[in-house]
Amino acid sequence: MQQRLDKLISSQGSYTRKQAQQLIKDGLVKVDGITVRDRGFHIDPEVNSVILDGKEFAVEKFVYLMLNKPKGVVSATNDRSQKTVVDLVPDELKKRNLFPAGRLDMTTTGFVLITDDGDFAHRILSPKNHIEKTYEARLAESVTEEQLRMVADGIVLKDGTECLPAKFKILEGGDNPLVEIKICEGKYHQIKRMFAAAGNGVIELKRTKMGNLSLDENLAEGECRRLNEAEVALIAEA
């Protein structure tokens, strides 16, 4: 698809529209080897090659980042007083329209997908597409079979909200067991409210997987990295 050159350059996040126009004016942009000084010049990024300041300019339609969210950070694009997950992305991507695909509570840690692809976000979050989100929940008390059965069958929350059946696995037993739980929905504080309704509590919560893509163990809390095409496809696997 044909696009204006200045708009295309600024859409990649490193330059504002004004800066892109200045680069073009300064003769620093070549299209198919020829210097273009018309900022309104149209090109098709799938057909034409662009050299910007001597370097190949690769156009990425969308960006997908895996963030290992720490506690104390809000799952929002901007917030007046709190640090947001988007504040944690590299500076060169800050001008893209990035947002978190789904929210984790302030105290929840783990995998947050940050992207500018609205259709993809909608697809992976919609419960009807059955994309599982996997969490590890550290519980306040030892867990009973009855509590796990209630969660597995589709529990009704204290306010009457009905949850879809969830899958679980006990990873560690004891007084504060660690339970893996998989859900396809994203209701407000869902896992905490599910265990509260079952008569237990959640003291730590971490999202470890989205679809079939696991949180990268090498990613420290607060760090994020780009996902490749194969990894993005794993997220969308039901």
Ligand code: URA
């Ligand atoms: N369920 C919760 O209770 N909190 C989250 O952050 C995610 C799922």
